[in-house]
Amino acid sequence: MKLPAVLTRSTALRNLAITVVAGLVLFGLTEVFSEYRNTQLANAGINFCAIAGLTVLTGLSGQISLGNGAFMFIGAYTVALLLKHHPSTSNPELVLIVVAAVVVAAIVGGFVGTAAARLRGPYLAGVTLALALGVPVLPDYQHLEGPLGGHAGLIVNAPGPPGGTLDLERWQAWICCLAALVTFFVLANLRSSRVGRSFTAVRDDEIAASLAGMSVPRIQILAFVVSAGSAGLAGAMLAIIDGQIGPQSFPLQISLFLLAGAVFGGLGSMAGAAYGAVLITFLGGWSTDLSNALSLPSKVDLNLPPAFYGLVLIVSMLLFPFGLQGLVRRGWHRVRTRTRPVEVAAR
């Protein structure tokens, strides 16, 4: 299919086109989906936001972070607290609140990223793991218990769909998909921009990058901020559609699931983030269905996802380091080279 020239030349326009098309497709899906499926679609959108940020951080800039659960926590709690203090919020104001959540998460991400700017590989993984474990205990701290709702958590009083005539689940799917589309547009353009290229430059060869005049710490912190902000957005949307959040909403396993999704789909790729989001959204349901069909106890279907994601991570590293998108690309490349007519060299 030959694309119009303007689309092949401008990546931003192409990304916009993809965003619009995807948006239309998703809208269509929400029309036909049941309530259950729409809720799942909403969750997929949320997961996409978090995974897309992580895949940019790990895939493009080569930094591994296990702390995305903590930034989701921050985004979620920001929304919950702002809504608590402004009980009757309209939907346009909700947008501002979500933006605020993203900004707060991004700022904290900036702090953590700055402090961790010199850390590499396992050290960074360890620190972000500690972050993922450390942030959710804060509401249990006696001096923060009051404002943060303690162990029981906070109710999130989000405004419902405008006009009140819309299905709640459809509305939730819309706003989460909207968040996902915005995330896609921003991150996809970031990827192909100079900033995105500086991420990969630093990942591939720090010394060369810094000799070329790039500030390595600044670039790495920026990648961290982007990932934290995306996770904050995911957490904010989760708070809105779940209606309540608590310290146990964001355990370490969430961060690990996000990593599994990113690796499965293919690190650094937006399509990969989409595959990963689908995987981690729907696997829970599938494993419940499977274990019901096989009459297995609930402890099996509850724990099938982590076991499976663990397997995905291991198998991916050992056999498919480029994830599903890598396989897709390789397959596509093979198809293209086979169907292109062989040109005989002119004599």
Place this chain on the structure above:
Amino acid sequence: MSFINLVIYGIANGLIYAAVALALVLIWRSTRIVNFAQGGMLMFTTFIAWELVVKHHQSYWLGLVVAMAAGLVLGGFVERVLVRPVENGPPLNPVIVTLGLLLMLEGFAGMIWGNGLSSFPPEFSVNYYHVGHQVILFSPYFLFIVIAVAAVGLALYLLFQRSPLGLRMRASAFSPEVARLLGVRVGRMLTLGWALAAAVGALAGVLIAGTQPNYINPNGFDSLLIFGFTAAVIGGLDSAVGAVVGGVLLGVALEILDVHVSNDIDSFFVFALLLIVLMIRPNGLFARTAVRRV
């Protein structure tokens, strides 16, 4: 609580963190990998011991031995099968593989034993000693912890510094190519390193399960991993002595935090401490300053 009591209590817990730190240091020194699955591995072996001792009423000592033996097998298997293929590639890959293993172990443990909380009471009394009217925050169980970790530490020291096998393992870690030229089967030494580390971790898991009721749970040992990692980083990932010192320091610091500030924010404190240590003294207190020259 008097300061002495605080220190004593902190040291006892700190030695458990030190054991986990030792396991991490052992693996780091031999393969330059941080084993993020360590928490999962010791969780699994502790569950096995719990199954034997609490569910099937076997002797506590049998449970402990079986846990450590299971650790040996698990550690050796993991190195040979999962880690060997990624040992020499980009450093991100072993991180992801060990994290995947962590998830798998948590998943399997949940499938076998469920996600509820269980208790694994120790064989020794947890009642504190008295000196006259004064209660000392030290119990027979704490004494056991100290002796067990000290014994393991001593055994490792004797193995590494005083035995031919230990010499082979150290040579394999410092200069694998030279070691191979001298006839050392380097691959086997690495596998052994992982096996020993997992056995030490298994001990730590059983010990910590005895310190409070309702500790055992598939996800409950994640913070122990981070405490051990922080202890290892404080001491310097390359140093076994550093691991022990780091563990004890961390244990005492956490105790001070618990008594004077709050019981509930250990994990956050450890995160902040880890970040600060990595910012100011990333090589730890006992960093090897000599650059390896040939």
Place this chain on the structure above:
Amino acid sequence: MLALDEVVTTYGAVRALDGVSLQVPDGGITAVLGANGAGKTTLLRSINGLVRPASGSITYRDRDLVSAKVEEVVTFGIAHVPEGRGVITELTVEENLRLGALWRGDRADANAGLGEIYAMFPPLDERRGKPADTLSGGERQMLAIGRALMSRPTLLLLDEPSLGLAPRVTAQIMATLKRLSDEQGLTVVLVEQNARSALSVAATAVVLNLGRVVAAGDAAELAADTKLRHAYLGF
């Protein structure tokens, strides 16, 4: 006897050894000479299996070395002192030495060997318990050779032992090698850029250039061949 037959070893597209055939007779010192990049180090690494030849055969006393694992080679009686000495600096002098004898698993023999090495190299005796990184360059070379001898080899491969050493120290090392070869019948393959000092103790010599053997034979004759010396050896 060590025999190489049409050995080709490649690093990617580069043919470091381009069909090398040579024979090293038992006993005596054989010098392997040539400029940088001639393939000398690759030759030694191919012999003990650190790199695998793409084709050709390498045998020592009829044992095939191409398919042997690196860890096995020392059991065939071959000891390698790598370029840069390969002293493990985190271990003590004595630990380095003991490492050489470990494969035999004979502690009494190891103790006896230690005695011999300390007698041969008194500076090592003085520094038994010290970490190896406190040794000077010449002492490290002694340590590396001593460690290799601890494995009771019949064939000793040395890669540029004089590198970074003062001429007087080099002369001492060479004299020691000659004595070992004469007294114990040790076969020595001595890879050297410092052709002059190597030829002064060697019985036979092989000259490599760009991965090929360009001359082989009696060391004294090679040393006398001024055209050869100018072309390939730089003096």
